[in-house]
Amino acid sequence: MKIKYLVCVIALAVIAKNSFAQYSQDVIRYSTFQTGSTSRIKAIGNAGTAIGGDLSSIGNNPAGLGFFTKSELSITPEFDGSKVNSSYLNQSNSASSNTVNLNNISWLFYNRLNTPTGQDKTKGWLSLNFGVAYNRTNEYGENIYAAGKNNSSSITDYYANLANSGGLPDGSLQSWAYNQNLIDQYGVTNPTYKSNAYTGVSQLNSISRSGGQSEFDFSMGANYSNKLYLGLGLAITDLQYNSTNNFIESGTASVLENDVAVNRNYTSTYSQLQNTKGSGVNVKLGIIYKLLESVRLGVVVTSPTYYSIDDSYNESLSTNLGSGASYANGPASYPLTYSFTSPLKIAGGLAIFIKQFGFITGDVEYIDYTATNISNSAYNSSMDNTDIKTNYRAAVNAHMGAEARLSGGVFLRGGFGVQGSPLKQNGTATQTVSGGLGYHFGSYYVDATYAYVTGSETLTPYDAGSLTPTANLSRINNNVFLTIGYRY
Numbered sequence: 001m002k003i004k005y006l007v008c009v010i011a012l013a014v015i016a017k018n019s020f021a022q023y024s025q026d027v028i029r030y031s032t033f034q035t036g037s038t039s040r041i042k043a044i045g046n047a048g049t050a051i052g053g054d055l056s057s058i059g060n061n062p063a064g065l066g067f068f069t070k071s072e073l074s075i076t077p078e079f080d081g082s083k084v085n086s087s088y089l090n091q092s093n094s095a096s097s098n099t100v101n102l103n104n105i106s107w108l109f110y111n112r113l114n115t116p117t118g119q120d121k122t123k124g125w126l127s128l129n130f131g132v133a134y135n136r137t138n139e140y141g142e143n144i145y146a147a148g149k150n151n152s153s154s155i156t157d158y159y160a161n162l163a164n165s166g167g168l169p170d171g172s173l174q175s176w177a178y179n180q181n182l183i184d185q186y187g188v189t190n191p192t193y194k195s196n197a198y199t200g201v202s203q204l205n206s207i208s209r210s211g212g213q214s215e216f217d218f219s220m221g222a223n224y225s226n227k228l229y230l231g232l233g234l235a236i237t238d239l240q241y242n243s244t245n246n247f248i249e250s251g252t253a254s255v256l257e258n259d260v261a262v263n264r265n266y267t268s269t270y271s272q273l274q275n276t277k278g279s280g281v282n283v284k285l286g287i288i289y290k291l292l293e294s295v296r297l298g299v300v301v302t303s304p305t306y307y308s309i310d311d312s313y314n315e316s317l318s319t320n321l322g323s324g325a326s327y328a329n330g331p332a333s334y335p336l337t338y339s340f341t342s343p344l345k346i347a348g349g350l351a352i353f354i355k356q357f358g359f360i361t362g363d364v365e366y367i368d369y370t371a372t373n374i375s376n377s378a379y380n381s382s383m384d385n386t387d388i389k390t391n392y393r394a395a396v397n398a399h400m401g402a403e404a405r406l407s408g409g410v411f412l413r414g415g416f417g418v419q420g421s422p423l424k425q426n427g428t429a430t431q432t433v434s435g436g437l438g439y440h441f442g443s444y445y446v447d448a449t450y451a452y453v454t455g456s457e458t459l460t461p462y463d464a465g466s467l468t469p470t471a472n473l474s475r476i477n478n479n480v481f482l483t484i485g486y487r488y
Contacts, residue, residue, distance in 0.1 A: 023311075023338070024387040026276065027372050028422050029140075030239055030307065031342040033213050035060045036104050036135020038076055039447035039483035043436030044401025045415025047363040049349030050298030052229060052288050055106035055485070058131035058219045061300040061347075062231025063286035065129040065221025071110045074485030078103035081478040082142045086459075088471035089148025089203070099141045101212070103481060106133040126223045138213035140241055146459065146471040147204040153467035155203070155249050155270060156182045156195035161463070163193035173270075173317060176329040180319040181255040182268060197266075201251035205461045205471065211240035211276075219284070226290070233284035237305055241276040247461055255321065265322035272315050273331065280307035280342075294353045298363075302345040304371070311336050338376035343367050358404040358411075368394040369422040395420030401434070411438035413449070430455035436481075445485045453477035 034046060037056035041048040048056045048064070055074050057064025078101045085094045108131040115121045159177035168175040177183045178193070186194045219233035250267045286300040316330025344367075351361035369392040374381040401415025414435045421427025436449035459471040 023374055023381070024372075024384040024391070026241075026311070027307075027340045027342070027374055027384075028369055028388070028392060029241070030138075030213065030278070030340075031305075031367075031369060031372055032419070032422060033137035034419065036133070036137050036215060036217075038074060038104055038106070038485075039436055039449040039481040040403075040411075040413065040438060042451055042479075042481050043413035043415055043434050043438075043447070043449040044361060044403060045399040045417040045432065045434055047349060047361045047399035047401045047415060047417075049286075049300055049347050049363045050288060050296045050351040050361055051349075051359070052296065052298070055108060055131070055133065056104075057221065057231070057286075058106050058108065058133035058233070059104075059135040059215055059217040059235065060284075061286035061288065061298050061349075062131070062219035062221045062233040062284055063229040063288040063298065063300070065108060065131050065219060065231055066127060066223035066229035066288070067221075068108055068110050068129050069127070070487045071108055072485060072487045073107040074105070074483050075102070076104035076481055076483040077101070078136070079480040080139050080141065083476045083478075084142055084144050085474040085476075086144060086146040086471050087474075088146035088205070089150055089469060091148035093145045093147055095143035095145040097141050097143045097208075099139070099210075101136055101139065102134070103136045104133065104483070106131060123225050126226065128220060128222045131217070131219045131221075133215075133217045133219075135215045135217060136212055137215055137237075138239075140209050140211045142209050142475070144205070144207040144209075144459070144473065146461075146473075147202075149200065150203050150469055151200050153464040153469060154195050154197040154199075154201045154251065155247060155268075155462045155464075156197045156253075157464040157467070158462040159183050160193040160195050161465070171332060173315065176317040176327075179329070180268070180317065180327040181253065181321065182266070182319060184256070196253040196255060197249075198252045198254070198263075201249050203461070203469075204246075204248045205459070206246045206248070208244045210242045213237065213239040221286075228290075229288040231284070231286040231288075231300075233286070235282050235284065235305075237280040237282065237307070239276070239278045239280075239307075241274070243272070243274045245272040245274075246270070253321075257323065262323075266319055268317070268319040270315070270317050271331070273313070275312045276309060278307050278309040280305040282306070282342075294355070296351040296353070298347075298349040298351070300347050302347075304344050305342040307340050307342065309338050309340065311338065336376070336378060338374060338378070338381070340372065340374045343369055343371040356405060358402065360400075360402040362400040363398070365397040365399075366394065367397070367422075370394065391424055392422045393424045395422050409440040411440070411447075413438065426458055428456045443487045445483075445487075447481075447483040447485075449481040449483075451477075451479040451481070453479060 052064035053067035162174040221231035349363040417432040
């Protein structure tokens with residue numbers, strides 16, 4: 001069984017009932033992606049389920065492909081500026097990161113179906129269009145910096161708890177802490193492991209994350225009598241997640257030197273490195289129906305995504321004492337390949353068009369995160385699956401937006417989106433406010449969008465029972481998208 005699972009899951013679960021298993025956190029992270037889209041749909045809050053006629057339909061609702069009467073292609077690069085503000089032990093800090101990505105590239109092929117001579121060319125199956133697209137659906141890049149003075153607990157308390165619950169197996173984190181004089185055994189009748197650190201330690205948690213998720217979409221959409229639109233899509237997904245987590249603690253500890261207890265300053269660094277790669281597949285089935293010429297209803301069902309994951313985790317611990325002694329253990333690596341299934345997603349949308357002046361639209365998505373399931377023969381995943389059902393829930397995502405057509409081929413757009421938290425407790429929604437402009441000239445168009453994304457998270461660097469510290473994180477993302485397209 002993998003040490004990452006043993007150390008970060010089993011011991012934590014024994015010590016605190018509200019602790020999360022590491023893999024359950026991972027697979028929920030990989031299941032909270034958003035639909036990839038062009039700048040136009042980004043600008044209207046990603047509410048594209050009932051719109052149709054936009055290249056975003058390739059990866060969103062493939063029924064929207066039936067609205068096209070020409071072939072079309074576009075490319076959308078993205079700038080993502082991330083800032084994370086932290087509050088830890090009454091001290092505030094912040095960290096930033098910037099990335100540039102290819103967010104979307106799409107190509108649609110219009111295919112008019114032949115209508116027998118003498119029949120109404122506006123009735124029956126009119127077209128069957130095909131599209132292929134690349135969509136970036138999640139961005140993990142961010143830096144986190146949380147620091148402060150802890151007068152209640154030390155990460156060495158966590159090491160001691162691990163030793164009391166599981167002993168000192170060779171190569172375990174708690175055995176490293178024992179060998180590095182961070183914990184020791186106290187008492188004669190009922191000996192227990194305790195921290196050697198004195199109260200009042202300085203702590204710094206530095207985290208750097210990178211990577212993302214993407215889809216390669218292959219879709220087709222059909223038009224029946226300019227009234228009913230049906231679509232089917234296949235998505236091949238890809239994910240890459242990298243995380244480097246360093247927890248540095250400085251203070252004073254009582255250590256034995258020549259069997260004499262002396263006080264020494266110490267600085268200890270616990271490092272965790274995770275590299276995850278994976279791929280998966282899902283299927284989309286979509287419908288758009290015109291209730292009236294100005295009113296469209298859309299529904300899209302996205303099957304569970306079936307993932308295969310290669311996860312590499314390693315950890316190390318090093319300590320320097322004021323006496324000049326230094327210790328280092330690790331890195332110890334623990335690779336694992338496993339599979340998981342993300343939840344089914346159902347989305348419905350309504351769009352109301354106001355003649356040639358524009359439209360307003362809204363979407364609602366339902367995702368039951370408790371349906372996420374991990375499976376692998378290399379370790380018993382029942383604890384992770386139980387944690388998913390215990391700590392997570394179904395969530396609703398909402399998107400709304402509008403587009404106004406101004407004079408001279410200029411379009412003004414705005415939108416708002418809310419992504420519900422999958423957590424049952426202490427979860428907060430992620431909110432997006434967006435706006436953009438579009439300009440169409442001949443067969444070409446350019447769309448630009450700015451999106452302001454906010455969210456929050458509670459980070460627990462280690463578990464010390466009732467004295468566990470938490471860092472409150474506030475995220476701000478400033479995203480800019482630019483789409484350049486051509487119709488032919």
